Amino acid sequence: xxxxxxxxxxxxxxxxxxxxxxxxxxxxxxxxxxxxxxxxxxxxxxxxxxxxxxxxxxxxxxxxxxxxxxxxxxxxxxxxxxxxxxxxxxxxxxxxxxxxxxxxxxxxxxxxxxxxxxxxxxxxxxxxxxxxxxxxxxxxxxxxxxxxxxxxxxxxxxxxxxxxxxxxxxxxxxxxxxxxxxxxxxxxxxxxxxxxxxxxxxxxxxxxxxxxxxxxxxxxxxxxxxxxxxxx
Amino acid sequence: xxxxxxxxxxxxxxxxxxxxxxxxxxxxxxxxxxxxxxxxxxxxxxxxxxxxxxxxxxxxxxxxxxxxxxxxxxxxxxxxxxxxxxxxxxxxxxxxxxxxxxxxxxxxxxxxxxxxxxxxxxxxxxxxxxxxxxxxxxxxxxxxxxxxxxxxxxxxxxxxxxxxxxxxxxxxxxxxxxxxxxxxxxxxxxxxxxxxxxxxxxxxxxxxxxxxxxxxxxxxxxxxxxxxxxxxxxxxxxxxxxxxxxxxxxxxxxxxxxxxxxxxxxxxxxxxxxxxxxxxxxxxxxxxxxxxxxxxxxxxxxxxxxxxxxxxxxxxxxxxxxxxxxxxxxxxxxxx
Numbered sequence: 001x002x003x004x005x006x007x008x009x010x011x012x013x014x015x016x017x018x019x020x021x022x023x024x025x026x027x028x029x030x031x032x033x034x035x036x037x038x039x040x041x042x043x044x045x046x047x048x049x050x051x052x053x054x055x056x057x058x059x060x061x062x063x064x065x066x067x068x069x070x071x072x073x074x075x076x077x078x079x080x081x082x083x084x085x086x087x088x089x090x091x092x093x094x095x096x097x098x099x100x101x102x103x104x105x106x107x108x109x110x111x112x113x114x115x116x117x118x119x120x121x122x123x124x125x126x127x128x129x130x131x132x133x134x135x136x137x138x139x140x141x142x143x144x145x146x147x148x149x150x151x152x153x154x155x156x157x158x159x160x161x162x163x164x165x166x167x168x169x170x171x172x173x174x175x176x177x178x179x180x181x182x183x184x185x186x187x188x189x190x191x192x193x194x195x196x197x198x199x200x201x202x203x204x205x206x207x208x209x210x211x212x213x214x215x216x217x218x219x220x221x222x223x224x225x226x227x228x229x230x231x232x
Numbered sequence: 233x234x235x236x237x238x239x240x241x242x243x244x245x246x247x248x249x250x251x252x253x254x255x256x257x258x259x260x261x262x263x264x265x266x267x268x269x270x271x272x273x274x275x276x277x278x279x280x281x282x283x284x285x286x287x288x289x290x291x292x293x294x295x296x297x298x299x300x301x302x303x304x305x306x307x308x309x310x311x312x313x314x315x316x317x318x319x320x321x322x323x324x325x326x327x328x329x330x331x332x333x334x335x336x337x338x339x340x341x342x343x344x345x346x347x348x349x350x351x352x353x354x355x356x357x358x359x360x361x362x363x364x365x366x367x368x369x370x371x372x373x374x375x376x377x378x379x380x381x382x383x384x385x386x387x388x389x390x391x392x393x394x395x396x397x398x399x400x401x402x403x404x405x406x407x408x409x410x411x412x413x414x415x416x417x418x419x420x421x422x423x424x425x426x427x428x429x430x431x432x433x434x435x436x437x438x439x440x441x442x443x444x445x446x447x448x449x450x451x452x453x454x455x456x457x458x459x460x461x462x463x464x465x466x467x468x469x470x471x472x473x474x475x476x477x478x479x480x481x482x483x484x485x486x487x488x489x490x491x492x493x494x495x496x497x498x499x500x501x502x503x504x505x506x507x508x509x510x511x512x513x514x515x516x517x518x519x520x521x522x523x524x525x526x527x528x529x530x531x532x533x534x535x536x537x538x539x540x541x542x543x544x545x546x547x548x549x550x551x552x553x554x555x556x557x558x559x560x561x562x563x564x565x566x567x568x
Contacts, residue, residue, distance in 0.1 A: 046465065048467070052461040053461045059453055086308075087310060107307060109307075110471065113471065117373045119544075123299070129300070
């Protein structure tokens with residue numbers, strides 16, 4: 001069965017929030033909008049976001065590393081939010097594995113959000129229904145868009161190219177390959193949810209320069225210096 | 233978790249309704265075995281009307297929890313997977329069959345019809361109670377709730393409320409049953425106390441996930457939340473972490489214990505041992521039980537910690553630390 005999902009490269013994600021803002025910008029005016037805001041220019045601005053970026057620091061000073069974790073609905077293959085919905089408003093599409101909410105059937109009981117271990121569903125106090133990432137389903141199937149634009153808004157906007165989109169079950173897809181090659185992992189792997197969205201782990205890149213290359217009599221000394229110390 | 237007052241209202245009204253009906257019908261049921269336990273007709277009618285009104289008020293109150301009240305009927309669709317759907321179906325059916333039973337009893341219908349409806353109401357009522365409890369007990373991401381103790385306490389709460397309410401009826405209509413219901417109330421309140429203490433103790437010993445497990449990182453790397461994406465609260469931090477409630481929990485929980493268990497147990501025991509069946513004792517015991525149960529349910533919600541709080545650094549601290557060369561799980565820290 002096809003499972004469309006996002007793969008996010010934590011190695012290149014710079015935490016710029018562009019994915020979140022473009023997601024909000026697209027979705028608030030598109031088929032699954034609006035994403036209501038409350039008191040947007042006041043002291044306590046609040047609103048619905050499909051995508052939120054968390055920033056964590058790992059390790060102990062001085063050996064710390066900061067990484068950013070963009071978190072939107074993971075479109076779990078065993079989505080725990082779907083069976084608990086009393087009306088069937090929350091459902092998983094068979095053709096592409098995307099988990100959606102039918103706003104016309106949602107009664108706003110919030111039980112689906114209680115059953116999501118990732119906190120990826122948000123209740124819209126204006127529409128009184130539960131909202132969540134749709135993987136921009138209104139973009140990815142829109143034949144009026146050029147094929148290269150038929151991707152979720154967050155993927156298109158990412159300036160660091162840290163986001164990939166595709167069918168993680170298709171061995172020929174880019175996402176399948178990057179998950180396999182770069183040991184893609186999922187959040188809460190033991191929660192039994194089998195998430196669709198994967199993350200590519202951070203890897204530390206260290207440049208090893210042989211001692212003899214740094215000797216003054218090395219004819220390539222200046223070249224080595226330029227490349228590794230000046231940042232060529 | 234943020235406590236929704238409308239749900240607590242439903243717990244109490246449905247609890248008194250189903251509990252009271254249970255004991256009212258139990259007395260009728262025993263007459264089938266030749267026992268002289270039937271309550272006077274007036275008492276049964278009063279009890280049935282109270283049960284019916286309460287379940288109706290409970291359903292109306294619970295609908296305030298919903299975003300779209302007029303669509304509530306759609307909740308019957310996912311009966312095969314959703315406990316909330318089952319609760320809606322069973323509690324609705326309970327109210328309807330209870331009404332039919334009331335009519336059959338009032339118009340002295342055939343005994344077979346009366347008892348068939350009575351048994352059906354009883355079964356539906358308890359299925360409704362079980363479904364409500366399972367909504368919480370089946371949520372494996374709120375570890376405090378994800379236990380059979382949640383169901384046991386919840387069903388027992390209905391019995392506590394029902395037996396103490398029925399005690400007042402026996403006082404007026406069949407005083408010879410007062411000792412029986414004093415004993416039953418004492419039994420259920422004592423069991424409730426035992427279940428609640430076990431529920432509280434369990435919170436300190438359940439193995440909890442850590443942020444490292446959530447982020448799929450090795451346990452020996454300390455992780456600190458630097459930023460959660462927004463400068464203010466959002467739905468997740470408000471619905472799953474009730475800051476004000478967490479601050480108040482330390483004061484409210486002892487009061488809930490005193491009102492739900494200590495005061496009723498003291499009054500019931502006093503009446504039982506001294507034989508002084510003063511109506512005021514029963515009245516105060518019931519009122520204290522209802523008020524205490526309200527606070528207890530409030531605490532039940534506030535005590536629940538959703539695992540998504542891990543991403544926000546709001547989950548009870550736990551984790552592993554390196555000690556003497558091996559990884560030792562840290563003790564759970566819960567602020568009471």
